[in-house]
Structure formats: C-alpha cells, structure tokens
Amino acid sequence: MPGYLTLPKDEFKGRVARLQSNLAAAGLGGVLLIQNTDRYYFTGTLQSGFVVIPVKGDPLVAVRKDYDRAVAESAWPVTKLASTRGLAHLVRETFGELPSPLGMEYDVLPVKQAKMMEKLFEGAEFADASHQIMYTRAIKSEEEIDAIRIACEQVDRAVSMVAGIVKPGMTERELSARIEYELRLSGHAGRIEMRGFNQWIFYGHVLSGRGGGEPSGFDMPTSGIGASPFISQGASDKVIEIGDAITVDLMGSNGGYLCDQTRLFSLGELKEPLKGAFAAAVAIEEEVAAMARPGVSASELYEKAVELADATPYGKNFLGDGAKVSFVGHGLGVEVDEYPFLARGFKMPLEEGMVFALEPKFIFRDLGAVGIEDTYVVRADGAEQLTTSPKSLITVE
Amino acid sequence: MPGYLTLPKDEFKGRVARLQSNLAAAGLGGVLLIQNTDRYYFTGTLQSGFVVIPVKGDPLVAVRKDYDRAVAESAWPVTKLASTRGLAHLVRETFGELPSPLGMEYDVLPVKQAKMMEKLFEGAEFADASHQIMYTRAIKSEEEIDAIRIACEQVDRAVSMVAGIVKPGMTERELSARIEYELRLSGHAGRIEMRGFNQWIFYGHVLSGRGGGEPSGFDMPTSGIGASPFISQGASDKVIEIGDAITVDLMGSNGGYLCDQTRLFSLGELKEPLKGAFAAAVAIEEEVAAMARPGVSASELYEKAVELADATPYGKNFLGDGAKVSFVGHGLGVEVDEYPFLARGFKMPLEEGMVFALEPKFIFRDLGAVGIEDTYVVRADGAEQLTTSPKSLITVE
Known part of the structure; x- marks a missing residue:
C-alpha cells in the first residue's frame, strides 16, 4: 500500500540490541514496555499488550488484541495473552525468573498502571528505564x-x-x-x-x-x-x-x-x-x-x-x-x-x-x-x- | 472571536462545589490537579501550573506560564509560580496546612510526576482521586x-x-x-x-x-x-x-x-x-x-x-x-x-x-x-x- 511504512525486521533487532547494551550499562535486568510508542519502536507492532525485553536474549511480545495483526507486524514471535492477570506467570515461564531490576517507562506510565504492575509482579524490584529507552531511540x-x-x-x-x-x-x-x-x-x-x-x-x-x-x-x-x-x-x-x-x-x-x-x-x-x-x-x-x-x-x-x-x-x-x-x-x-x-x-x-x-x-x-x-x-x-x-x-x- | 468558546465563570464555581462534595464523601482533604484537561475543567484555563482544590474553600491556581493569559481565562484568582520547587511552600502558606489525604490523578499522572510531588510534599499522604474527578465531570x-x-x-x-x-x-x-x-x-x-x-x-x-x-x-x-x-x-x-x-x-x-x-x-x-x-x-x-x-x-x-x-x-x-x-x-x-x-x-x-x-x-x-x-x-x-x-x-x- 503506498505510504504504508513498514520497516525491515532487522531494524527492530538492532534496536533491541542497542537497548540491551544500555540496560547492561545501567545495571538493569530488563524492561517492561507498556506505552504504545515504545512497544511499536522495539517490535514493529502497536497491537495491545506488553513487551518484556531482558538484558540478554529475545523479547517477549505478549498481545491481547489484535493477535493476528501483531503476528503479521512484529519482528519477534508473538504470544497470545488472554488477560493482563496472566502476564506474571507468562513472564516467569518465559524467562525462568523475572528480569530484575525491571525497568518501566516512568516518564509516561500512569501511576495506576504502575501500581497494577507492582501488584501483579508482587515483590519485584522496579526501576525507571525512561532514560535508557529514550537514549536508544535517539x-x-x-x-x-x-x-x-x-x-x-x-x-x-x-x-x-x-x-x-x-x-x-x-x-x-x-x-x-x-x-x-x-x-x-x-x-x-x-x-x-x-x-x-x-x-x-x-x-x-x-x-x-x-x-x-x-x-x-x-x-x-x-x-x-x-x-x-x-x-x-x-x-x-x-x-x-x-x-x-x-x-x-x-x-x-x-x-x-x-x-x-x-x-x-x-x-x-x-x-x-x-x-x-x-x-x-x-x-x-x-x-x-x-x-x-x-x-x-x-x-x-x-x-x-x-x-x-x-x-x-x-x-x-x-x-x-x-x-x-x-x-x-x-x-x-x-x-x-x-x-x-x-x-x-x-x-x-x-x-x-x-x-x-x-x-x-x-x-x-x-x-x-x-x-x-x-x-x-x-x-x-x-x-x-x-x-x-x-x-x-x-x-x- | 467566533467559535472561541469561553464559559461563564459561575460554571467553574459549580464544578468545584460538586467536586468538593464528592471529595467529602470519599474522605479526601483535597486534590492536586496537574493534567491539562482537569486543570482546564475546574478553572477555565489550561495555562501551565498546578491547581489545588481543598475539600472546603477556594482553589489555589498556581501558574508558571502564561500568567497574564491565565488571569484573563481563570474563574479563580491566579498566583504566579516562579518554579515547581516553590509549590509546597505556596500550598502550606495558602491553606495553613496541606489538605490531607491529597488526591492525585493516578489514572493519567505519570509515575515520574507523582514521585516528584511525593518528594516535594515530603511526608504528605496521597490518594487516588481519579474517580471523584471523573464522576464530577460526568x-x-x-x-x-x-x-x-x-x-x-x-x-x-x-x-x-x-x-x-x-x-x-x-x-x-x-x-x-x-x-x-x-x-x-x-x-x-x-x-x-x-x-x-x-x-x-x-x-x-x-x-x-x-x-x-x-x-x-x-x-x-x-x-x-x-x-x-x-x-x-x-x-x-x-x-x-x-x-x-x-x-x-x-x-x-x-x-x-x-x-x-x-x-x-x-x-x-x-x-x-x-x-x-x-x-x-x-x-x-x-x-x-x-x-x-x-x-x-x-x-x-x-x-x-x-x-x-x-x-x-x-x-x-x-x-x-x-x-x-x-x-x-x-x-x-x-x-x-x-x-x-x-x-x-x-x-x-x-x-x-x-x-x-x-x-x-x-x-x-x-x-x-x-x-x-x-x-x-x-x-x-x-x-x-x-x-x-x-x-x-x-x-x-
């Protein structure tokens, strides 16, 4: 479709590698991405859900809707997420343990969403990863x-x-x-x-x-x-x-x-x-x-x-x-x-x-x-x- | 100017009175409004700054910029705020003590802003006032x-x-x-x-x-x-x-x-x-x-x-x-x-x-x-x- 910009899948691999190097330098174990723009930037799809990028290894792209569209757009494999409640289990299953400290987008994430995540990942150590995300995107x-x-x-x-x-x-x-x-x-x-x-x-x-x-x-x-x-x-x-x-x-x-x-x-x-x-x-x-x-x-x-x-x-x-x-x-x-x-x-x-x-x-x-x-x-x-x-x-x- | 909608100042007085009755019912001492839409809704101006509405009495409209425009637009008196750092002092000076618990817009306020306010108003008790704000606006x-x-x-x-x-x-x-x-x-x-x-x-x-x-x-x-x-x-x-x-x-x-x-x-x-x-x-x-x-x-x-x-x-x-x-x-x-x-x-x-x-x-x-x-x-x-x-x-x- 003319003007319908899609980027090559390798583009997103380079982005994740750069973020991982910035996370390592900051001592972060990974990031949990929720905001639209960041999820799009690192995966190629804006479809609704959560992205977890560990400091090493492939991201988890968990999508609630639309799954088929996310599969077509994402540079990474996509996992179907039935409900937000299932996210903690899925993350632990995927990575063995929760990447820690887990960076979040404190510059754009509303308090309500952050509190929901703190409850969902009870006992997890969270940190601000805004700077690492923005620096990667620069x-x-x-x-x-x-x-x-x-x-x-x-x-x-x-x-x-x-x-x-x-x-x-x-x-x-x-x-x-x-x-x-x-x-x-x-x-x-x-x-x-x-x-x-x-x-x-x-x-x-x-x-x-x-x-x-x-x-x-x-x-x-x-x-x-x-x-x-x-x-x-x-x-x-x-x-x-x-x-x-x-x-x-x-x-x-x-x-x-x-x-x-x-x-x-x-x-x-x-x-x-x-x-x-x-x-x-x-x-x-x-x-x-x-x-x-x-x-x-x-x-x-x-x-x-x-x-x-x-x-x-x-x-x-x-x-x-x-x-x-x-x-x-x-x-x-x-x-x-x-x-x-x-x-x-x-x-x-x-x-x-x-x-x-x-x-x-x-x-x-x-x-x-x-x-x-x-x-x-x-x-x-x-x-x-x-x-x-x-x-x-x-x-x- | 045709189409330049301004509402009568009484409109905003009714809104604040309704919010105060909802705050009282919820046991909140007041709200600290930061998001554009809410500040506009309760004051008539979107100019940059902070609004504190106590459960009883008039709001404090503290504006960084543009002060003159805020004065022209606001239904309430406007106080000039030189920097965010001066806000805690100004609030305590205005109300004698900090309205408590102080409700914030947890549904839209980024974590970074909330943490800044927690630091600024050290020791204050904060709560979520999203529901009271949204219900008033309904x-x-x-x-x-x-x-x-x-x-x-x-x-x-x-x-x-x-x-x-x-x-x-x-x-x-x-x-x-x-x-x-x-x-x-x-x-x-x-x-x-x-x-x-x-x-x-x-x-x-x-x-x-x-x-x-x-x-x-x-x-x-x-x-x-x-x-x-x-x-x-x-x-x-x-x-x-x-x-x-x-x-x-x-x-x-x-x-x-x-x-x-x-x-x-x-x-x-x-x-x-x-x-x-x-x-x-x-x-x-x-x-x-x-x-x-x-x-x-x-x-x-x-x-x-x-x-x-x-x-x-x-x-x-x-x-x-x-x-x-x-x-x-x-x-x-x-x-x-x-x-x-x-x-x-x-x-x-x-x-x-x-x-x-x-x-x-x-x-x-x-x-x-x-x-x-x-x-x-x-x-x-x-x-x-x-x-x-x-x-x-x-x-x-």
Missing part, C-alpha cells in the same frame, strides 16, 4: 532517516503552496485547514505524538501577526491563540492582515516519522524589527548547525544560540518575550520531543544518527513571531539538513 | 450541552456532504481528508483528547469494505487499517469500491467539547448480511436509548444491547468479530472516554446531565463493519438525542 538508522526525509517532502509540498493561497481577510484557521488538507493528501497521518506529559500538538502552528506573539502554557517558543482556552495553541480565528509576519511551523508525518520545519511569510513588506530579527534567526541557525557534530554537547548548541542572539538588538526577544523556553531545538522521530534536547543543562554529547530540529525564534509580544526551523541528522563530519524548503522570507504582495 | 451543565450541540452541528454538516463526494476509486484517506477539511472550516480544533492510557484518535474513523472489518489494538469496536503499523487505526490508502459499506464515524469539537456520531454509506446496493445487521444496529440503538433515564445503571444498557444483538442472526459479530470490546457506549465531554461507560460491570446509575455516545456496531472481519452512533444527554424523563443527522443508510449510486 540514534536513528538510515531506514528511519529515509522515512523522515519523506515527511520533509510532505512539508515542502505544503509550504510551496502557501504563497498562492494566503490573502488578507483569511483566518489563521482557514489557512491552516487548507495546509492540513494538502498534508493529508500527501500521506500525512494527521496525528502527531508528543511524549512530554501535558504537551499537545496538532500538525504544527500557523500563526500571524500579533497571534504569533501570543504565549501559552505549552513548552514551545511560539504557541499562538488557538481555538479556545482549552485548545490554547495553534491557529485561531484571527484574521490575517497586511503587514503580518506569518509563521508556518509544520510537521510532516510518514508512518509516524516526523519532520519539523518553520518558514516565514509576510503579507506585504515585513517591517522592522521583525525583518532584522528574521535575518538574525537564519544566521543563528546556520552557525549553530555548523557546530553540530559528534562529541559536541547538546547544551553547547543552546548556549551558542543564546550567545549569538544576545549579540543582536533582539536578544531579549529570543525564544520568548518575557517567559522564555530554555531550549533552541529538540530531537524527533516518532515523537516530537525525543533526545537530544538542545537545552540549558542537557549535556548529552551528539552522536551519529541523532536527528534534531533547530528552531531559533524571536517573539515580540505585540508584533508577532519570526524565526526558522529545520530538521538535521548528525553525521560523522557534521549536520546534514533533511528539510528542503528554501530558507528565505517569502513576501506575498 | 454531569454536564446546560452550557456544556449547548457546546456539544454545536459540535454535533459540525459533524452533521460534514456528513451531509459525503454523498456528493465519495466515488469508487477514491481512497479512505482522500475521503477522510476532505471531511476533516470541512470540519476545520466549521471551527473544529482538530485535536481530540482521550483520557485512557494508550488510547489515541484523530477526528474519528472513515472506513470502507474490508477495511472496516480490520481489528486493531485500540479499545474500539471498529478501528480500520490506519496509515501504518504505528498509526494503526482510521483511514488508510485502501481504495473505496462498489459494494463497500462505508463507516463515517466522526467527532465534532467545539472549544474541546466533543460530539460522536457514526453514519453508514454504501456505494451501490448494500448486500446481506451487512444490510440486515445495519437495520438491527439502528433498532438496538433505539431500544437501548429509550431505556436510558436517571437510576438505570450504565451496565444495564450494555447488557440490553447484547441481549438484543444475540436475538438477531448477527450476535457473534456484535462489537467485534472474534475479540470484542465489552462496551456499547461511553461518556464524552472534553475527552472522548468519560463516565459513564455503557460497559460490562460498570454499575454507575445514570444521572441527569450525563452525556454519552451509544454505538451498536456489527463487525464482519471479511466484509466490513456496519453500525450507528449517536450522542445523548440524560434528562429527567429519558435520553435526549444531541446528534441530528438522519439515521438511515445512505446509498450512493
């Missing part, structure tokens, strides 16, 4: 990078259409709806997964003028007004006007693999300070991206971006006007917010195969937001850009 | 019901368009994309929140022929093939063909308030057993909806639906072919999966103001799915239907 294979490239093509197609559509009097929502429609026709699945608790996103943000300067509670440099106090980010019913800076911050999605890109449009000539700040953002992106190579820490990229921004007249508007976010980029794969975070204090060194979005943005509360964003993969000799849209400001007359 | 005000009505109008508009668009050779995804575009133009926010862990949904499902019969790991009677093994539900690239039963299961969303409706289309004459099963689904919905009134337990509705389905030739296909879901409906509000669940063993009696979707569906693994779904509110004298689209099978020649 290194992308060429298969994954190719999937992301296709997601980047979706975004490029949609963005190349915007200049022909946007006009004064249109609302942010109307423009956003038209772009989303185009993305869907390109194969975009619509759903964007975020790992961070309380973090939501739709396809991305289409923001204009003052709407772009609107802060929100979400941990993003730009958020917008949104559709209501509840869906308080993204496109709103604000009308796009002459002089507005229009942020088109979109994610492509190919089989769940994401690409994150921001381009800036202007309806009529863009005025200062927005024009100068946009040029500064592009220059910061170029300089920071040129630093990204194996061994450089993710936080160094953030510090560099802040240093460069502070040397412009717009430093106080960098990454927020007032409340600022403390990152200038983030990893992405099948979730938006993966390792590495190009953030204050996130000292993890970059490695080959890490994919990240770099997004220097300046926010002017009363004028709007300007900035740029591209997706990169870390190669042995530097960062390769995966997004392909031209970076210049697009002025629509 | 009773809708007339303001909420009106918001849901508007969401139902969105869906009706989109559905009324389908017969003019669908044609053989179109993919499920193309049809779905066109419908989603229409919904967005009607004010739909795009995002649909589900509370259940590992449960995802997009606008809903557009499924056709064998694609409708495809089971998945999600806890829904119909799921479809989806866009990939990762996004394994909803519309796929399957081509719609003559003879296909086409399920259009859509959610409207107005300021986050949802409406859930399913209608059935057929490209050409629908064949048996699908035709007979659809008629049976409509009859089951009518009979079960007629039973819904205050005092009747939610599980009785499920049991009645199963009893009625078993009396047809299609009993084994009811709510699944093989693996079945054990519910025939679910509450909804700002999340899809609210109380009451019309499910096996869910004995909660219906009350005035509860809103639920009722969805009798028959699934034939090799032929597809047929069924219907409408959204109702429980009134003193019975269920009032909020969805407005005609219920008949729509045959497109």
Whole structure:
C-alpha cells in the first residue's frame, strides 16, 4: 500500500540490541514496555499488550488484541495473552525468573498502571528505564532517516503552496485547514505524538501577526491563540492582515516519522524589527548547525544560540518575550520531543544518527513571531539538513 | 472571536462545589490537579501550573506560564509560580496546612510526576482521586450541552456532504481528508483528547469494505487499517469500491467539547448480511436509548444491547468479530472516554446531565463493519438525542 511504512525486521533487532547494551550499562535486568510508542519502536507492532525485553536474549511480545495483526507486524514471535492477570506467570515461564531490576517507562506510565504492575509482579524490584529507552531511540538508522526525509517532502509540498493561497481577510484557521488538507493528501497521518506529559500538538502552528506573539502554557517558543482556552495553541480565528509576519511551523508525518520545519511569510513588506530579527534567526541557525557534530554537547548548541542572539538588538526577544523556553531545538522521530534536547543543562554529547530540529525564534509580544526551523541528522563530519524548503522570507504582495 | 468558546465563570464555581462534595464523601482533604484537561475543567484555563482544590474553600491556581493569559481565562484568582520547587511552600502558606489525604490523578499522572510531588510534599499522604474527578465531570451543565450541540452541528454538516463526494476509486484517506477539511472550516480544533492510557484518535474513523472489518489494538469496536503499523487505526490508502459499506464515524469539537456520531454509506446496493445487521444496529440503538433515564445503571444498557444483538442472526459479530470490546457506549465531554461507560460491570446509575455516545456496531472481519452512533444527554424523563443527522443508510449510486 503506498505510504504504508513498514520497516525491515532487522531494524527492530538492532534496536533491541542497542537497548540491551544500555540496560547492561545501567545495571538493569530488563524492561517492561507498556506505552504504545515504545512497544511499536522495539517490535514493529502497536497491537495491545506488553513487551518484556531482558538484558540478554529475545523479547517477549505478549498481545491481547489484535493477535493476528501483531503476528503479521512484529519482528519477534508473538504470544497470545488472554488477560493482563496472566502476564506474571507468562513472564516467569518465559524467562525462568523475572528480569530484575525491571525497568518501566516512568516518564509516561500512569501511576495506576504502575501500581497494577507492582501488584501483579508482587515483590519485584522496579526501576525507571525512561532514560535508557529514550537514549536508544535517539540514534536513528538510515531506514528511519529515509522515512523522515519523506515527511520533509510532505512539508515542502505544503509550504510551496502557501504563497498562492494566503490573502488578507483569511483566518489563521482557514489557512491552516487548507495546509492540513494538502498534508493529508500527501500521506500525512494527521496525528502527531508528543511524549512530554501535558504537551499537545496538532500538525504544527500557523500563526500571524500579533497571534504569533501570543504565549501559552505549552513548552514551545511560539504557541499562538488557538481555538479556545482549552485548545490554547495553534491557529485561531484571527484574521490575517497586511503587514503580518506569518509563521508556518509544520510537521510532516510518514508512518509516524516526523519532520519539523518553520518558514516565514509576510503579507506585504515585513517591517522592522521583525525583518532584522528574521535575518538574525537564519544566521543563528546556520552557525549553530555548523557546530553540530559528534562529541559536541547538546547544551553547547543552546548556549551558542543564546550567545549569538544576545549579540543582536533582539536578544531579549529570543525564544520568548518575557517567559522564555530554555531550549533552541529538540530531537524527533516518532515523537516530537525525543533526545537530544538542545537545552540549558542537557549535556548529552551528539552522536551519529541523532536527528534534531533547530528552531531559533524571536517573539515580540505585540508584533508577532519570526524565526526558522529545520530538521538535521548528525553525521560523522557534521549536520546534514533533511528539510528542503528554501530558507528565505517569502513576501506575498 | 467566533467559535472561541469561553464559559461563564459561575460554571467553574459549580464544578468545584460538586467536586468538593464528592471529595467529602470519599474522605479526601483535597486534590492536586496537574493534567491539562482537569486543570482546564475546574478553572477555565489550561495555562501551565498546578491547581489545588481543598475539600472546603477556594482553589489555589498556581501558574508558571502564561500568567497574564491565565488571569484573563481563570474563574479563580491566579498566583504566579516562579518554579515547581516553590509549590509546597505556596500550598502550606495558602491553606495553613496541606489538605490531607491529597488526591492525585493516578489514572493519567505519570509515575515520574507523582514521585516528584511525593518528594516535594515530603511526608504528605496521597490518594487516588481519579474517580471523584471523573464522576464530577460526568454531569454536564446546560452550557456544556449547548457546546456539544454545536459540535454535533459540525459533524452533521460534514456528513451531509459525503454523498456528493465519495466515488469508487477514491481512497479512505482522500475521503477522510476532505471531511476533516470541512470540519476545520466549521471551527473544529482538530485535536481530540482521550483520557485512557494508550488510547489515541484523530477526528474519528472513515472506513470502507474490508477495511472496516480490520481489528486493531485500540479499545474500539471498529478501528480500520490506519496509515501504518504505528498509526494503526482510521483511514488508510485502501481504495473505496462498489459494494463497500462505508463507516463515517466522526467527532465534532467545539472549544474541546466533543460530539460522536457514526453514519453508514454504501456505494451501490448494500448486500446481506451487512444490510440486515445495519437495520438491527439502528433498532438496538433505539431500544437501548429509550431505556436510558436517571437510576438505570450504565451496565444495564450494555447488557440490553447484547441481549438484543444475540436475538438477531448477527450476535457473534456484535462489537467485534472474534475479540470484542465489552462496551456499547461511553461518556464524552472534553475527552472522548468519560463516565459513564455503557460497559460490562460498570454499575454507575445514570444521572441527569450525563452525556454519552451509544454505538451498536456489527463487525464482519471479511466484509466490513456496519453500525450507528449517536450522542445523548440524560434528562429527567429519558435520553435526549444531541446528534441530528438522519439515521438511515445512505446509498450512493
């Protein structure tokens, strides 16, 4: 089926081997995976159930439903699980004893589920394996990078259409709806997964003028007004006007693999300070991206971006006007917010195969937001850009 | 701004009073709310921070960002919170002592967040308040019901368009994309929140022929093939063909308030057993909806639906072919999966103001799915239907 992304089964074997090496280094006996994304990432199937990966040996993929679909999709043999109650017995039968300590996904697993597991595996020693899981997922294979490239093509197609559509009097929502429609026709699945608790996103943000300067509670440099106090980010019913800076911050999605890109449009000539700040953002992106190579820490990229921004007249508007976010980029794969975070204090060194979005943005509360964003993969000799849209400001007359 | 739903401040006062009465009945001293939806529901703002509601007295709304936006949106006074570390001090200062036991949202709160709170409020006694929160949220005000009505109008508009668009050779995804575009133009926010862990949904499902019969790991009677093994539900690239039963299961969303409706289309004459099963689904919905009134337990509705389905030739296909879901409906509000669940063993009696979707569906693994779904509110004298689209099978020649 065109666009129905399936990865070769070997892909999943490499992932499990990498996780096992990370578990061994942390002294963990194994992990119990329950969250959708992690189960998918290590097995190839999202079908409902549990995955146990011991520090050595093959995983147990126990599926409640749909068993037939899981068998067809999984890179590992699948065991039918009649009920959650049967899991403890199945795990002990499979591995002889319970892998211990048994890591769980404490960053995403609700307390209720964790307590259920503690009761089910009475007396077991549990630990947090979030870091080992996220670190394993940070290194992308060429298969994954190719999937992301296709997601980047979706975004490029949609963005190349915007200049022909946007006009004064249109609302942010109307423009956003038209772009989303185009993305869907390109194969975009619509759903964007975020790992961070309380973090939501739709396809991305289409923001204009003052709407772009609107802060929100979400941990993003730009958020917008949104559709209501509840869906308080993204496109709103604000009308796009002459002089507005229009942020088109979109994610492509190919089989769940994401690409994150921001381009800036202007309806009529863009005025200062927005024009100068946009040029500064592009220059910061170029300089920071040129630093990204194996061994450089993710936080160094953030510090560099802040240093460069502070040397412009717009430093106080960098990454927020007032409340600022403390990152200038983030990893992405099948979730938006993966390792590495190009953030204050996130000292993890970059490695080959890490994919990240770099997004220097300046926010002017009363004028709007300007900035740029591209997706990169870390190669042995530097960062390769995966997004392909031209970076210049697009002025629509 | 048109469509930017804000509720009167009194609305939130009634919600807090209802929660407090439920907390008192359960012997809880208060709740600490962290999840987006719950904070929004009790305050009117989703801006980032924490909400503490004591069993008596006014809530504390502590906001990190955006403070100004929270002040504008919240029904309660807002306190600025510089960092999470300051929360324990602020709570003790506000209430004199920590409300105890302090309920948390164990059904949605990740372990990592809960452990952080246990450390922050060292020595405090915590408890699960999920049930009290969900039970409070189950009773809708007339303001909420009106918001849901508007969401139902969105869906009706989109559905009324389908017969003019669908044609053989179109993919499920193309049809779905066109419908989603229409919904967005009607004010739909795009995002649909589900509370259940590992449960995802997009606008809903557009499924056709064998694609409708495809089971998945999600806890829904119909799921479809989806866009990939990762996004394994909803519309796929399957081509719609003559003879296909086409399920259009859509959610409207107005300021986050949802409406859930399913209608059935057929490209050409629908064949048996699908035709007979659809008629049976409509009859089951009518009979079960007629039973819904205050005092009747939610599980009785499920049991009645199963009893009625078993009396047809299609009993084994009811709510699944093989693996079945054990519910025939679910509450909804700002999340899809609210109380009451019309499910096996869910004995909660219906009350005035509860809103639920009722969805009798028959699934034939090799032929597809047929069924219907409408959204109702429980009134003193019975269920009032909020969805407005005609219920008949729509045959497109």
